[in-house]
Amino acid sequence: MSFRIKAYIYISILLTFFSCIEPIDIKDINYENYLVVEANLTDQLKKHTIKLSRSFMLNDSVPKYESNANVRIIDRNENTYTFSEIEEGVYESDDIFKAELNNTYTLYINTSDGNEYSSIPEKIHGVNEINDITIEKDINPENIEGLKINVISNTEDPNSVYYRYEYDETYKIIAPYWSSADLIPVSREFPFSVTFIQKDYESKVCYKTINSNTIIQTETIGLDKNNVNFTIRFIEKNDFILSHRYSILVKQYVQSPDAYRYFKTLKKLSVSQGSFTQNQPGFMQGNITNNKTSNDKVLGFFEVTSYSEKRFFFNYLDIYPDGSVNYVSDCNFIAPKLVDGHYPDLFSPLIATLDNGEYLYYTTNEEPTDYEPGPYYLVPKICGDCRLLGSNVKPSFWID
Structure with missing residues (x-):
C-alpha cells in the first residue's frame, strides 16, 4: 500500500x-x-x-x-x-x-x-491484465457533473475474483500570468531603481503527481466471467487537476x-x-x-x-471543448509606485513588495491610474510561478 x-x-x-x-x-x-x-x-x-x-x-x-x-x-x-x-x-x-x-x-x-x-x-x-482505461461523462450522487475513470480487465482465469487498486494521477499546471523576466531591485536607497533579468529556470509549466490514499476494491462474484468494468475514480468537471492535460496510472492487484x-x-x-x-x-x-x-x-x-498497470492521458478541451476551469487562486494585479509620494527619499512601495516575495513581475503598466499608479503590474507569486503548485521537471512518462 x-x-x-x-x-x-x-x-x-x-x-x-x-x-x-x-x-x-x-x-x-x-x-x-x-x-x-x-x-x-x-x-x-x-x-x-x-x-x-x-x-x-x-x-x-x-x-x-x-x-x-x-x-x-x-x-x-x-x-x-x-x-x-x-x-x-x-x-x-x-x-x-x-x-x-x-x-x-x-x-x-x-x-x-x-x-x-x-x-x-x-x-x-489469479492473474488478470488491464485491457483498457476509459472515461465517460457522468453525474455523481451529489448531482455534480464530472468524469468517471473506468478500468476494464478481461480474463478466463476462474481464480481472478478479488481486486484491489491504487492509482497515481499526474496533471499539467500552467501559470496563467507568467513572464520570461524577473524584476529585481538594483538600489534600495534613493534614487530607487529596478532592472529586468531573464529567467534561466522553468516556472511556466509544471507537473503534480498525487497518489491514491484510500482502499479501492471490487470483486466479480456472481458474474458469468471474471471480467472487470469498474469505476476507480470520479473527478468533478471543475476540478483544477483537469485544467489542461491529465494522466492516470492505474495499478491492479489480484487478491486472495x-x-x-x-x-x-x-x-x-x-x-x-x-x-x-x-x-x-x-x-x-x-x-x-x-x-x-x-x-x-x-x-x-x-x-x-499478480500485478498489472496501465496509463491513460486526456486533455480537458477534448472532453469539454467549450469549458474552462478556474485557477486555484485569485490573480489580482497590483501596481505599486517606485517612489512613495509622501516619503520619496525613504520608501519604495515597489521594492518593498518585491522584497516581500509574495508578488512577481508580469508586465508593464502602460496606462497608470490613481488605483494602479506604478510602472509595472505584479501578480501573486502562485499565479506567475507554477513551482508553488508542482515540479518544473517533466516526468519521464509524460506525453504531450
Missing part, C-alpha cells in the same frame, strides 16, 4: 472523541504498542519494499518507524530473499525477484527487541479471498461513523503473528499478488 496504516485499533477512540460533548484527553487512554507491517510481493521482477512501523495514538503527528529489523521472505523451495533498511522503517530486497505462480512465500521479521514474527504462506491467487476480506474490513473500520452507537471496531488480525507470544499483536497483511 502507498499509505501508512494508522492504528485502526484506535478508531473507536476517535468515534468516542467526536461524539462526546466534553472532549477526552487521548493521552490518558491506554495505548498498546503494535508492530505495523505493509508488505506486498508481486509478480513484478524488481526490488520489493516492506515498511515497518509502530501503532501510534491519534494525537501523534509523526509515525514511529521500526528500524534495525531483520526482514526476509522464504519460498516453498527454501529460497531466501533478504531485505536491507534503506531509510527509517523502509526495507528493500537486496536482489530483484518476483512472485511466481504455484509457489508460496512466507514473510519473516525479527525486530531489535528480540521478537520474531512470521506470516502464513501466501501465493498468487483472505486479503480481500482483510482490506475490505480495514476500509470499513477506517471510515469515521460519526456516532458512538454505530460501528465499534476492535483489533483486526491479519496473517502475521508473533512466534514468541500471542499477546503481542500485529497490524497488517502480507500479500502475494
Whole structure:
C-alpha cells in the first residue's frame, strides 16, 4: 500500500472523541504498542519494499518507524530473499525477484527487541491484465457533473475474483500570468531603481503527481466471467487537476479471498461513523503473528499478488471543448509606485513588495491610474510561478 496504516485499533477512540460533548484527553487512554507491517510481493521482477512501523495514538503527528529489523521472505523451495533498511522503517530486497505462480512465500521479521514474527504462506491467487482505461461523462450522487475513470480487465482465469487498486494521477499546471523576466531591485536607497533579468529556470509549466490514499476494491462474484468494468475514480468537471492535460496510472492487484476480506474490513473500520452507537471496531488480525507470544499483536497483511498497470492521458478541451476551469487562486494585479509620494527619499512601495516575495513581475503598466499608479503590474507569486503548485521537471512518462 502507498499509505501508512494508522492504528485502526484506535478508531473507536476517535468515534468516542467526536461524539462526546466534553472532549477526552487521548493521552490518558491506554495505548498498546503494535508492530505495523505493509508488505506486498508481486509478480513484478524488481526490488520489493516492506515498511515497518509502530501503532501510534491519534494525537501523534509523526509515525514511529521500526528500524534495525531483520526482514526476509522464504519460498516453498527454501529460497531466501533478504531485505536491507534503506531509510527509517523502509526495507528493500537486496536482489530483484518476483512472485511466481504455484509457489508460496512466507514473510519473516525479527525486530531489535528480540521478537520474531512470521506470516502464513501466501501465493498468487489469479492473474488478470488491464485491457483498457476509459472515461465517460457522468453525474455523481451529489448531482455534480464530472468524469468517471473506468478500468476494464478481461480474463478466463476462474481464480481472478478479488481486486484491489491504487492509482497515481499526474496533471499539467500552467501559470496563467507568467513572464520570461524577473524584476529585481538594483538600489534600495534613493534614487530607487529596478532592472529586468531573464529567467534561466522553468516556472511556466509544471507537473503534480498525487497518489491514491484510500482502499479501492471490487470483486466479480456472481458474474458469468471474471471480467472487470469498474469505476476507480470520479473527478468533478471543475476540478483544477483537469485544467489542461491529465494522466492516470492505474495499478491492479489480484487478491486472495483472505486479503480481500482483510482490506475490505480495514476500509470499513477506517471510515469515521460519526456516532458512538454505530460501528465499534476492535483489533483486526491479519496473517502475521508473533512466534514468541500471542499477546503481542500485529497490524497488517502480507500479500502475494499478480500485478498489472496501465496509463491513460486526456486533455480537458477534448472532453469539454467549450469549458474552462478556474485557477486555484485569485490573480489580482497590483501596481505599486517606485517612489512613495509622501516619503520619496525613504520608501519604495515597489521594492518593498518585491522584497516581500509574495508578488512577481508580469508586465508593464502602460496606462497608470490613481488605483494602479506604478510602472509595472505584479501578480501573486502562485499565479506567475507554477513551482508553488508542482515540479518544473517533466516526468519521464509524460506525453504531450
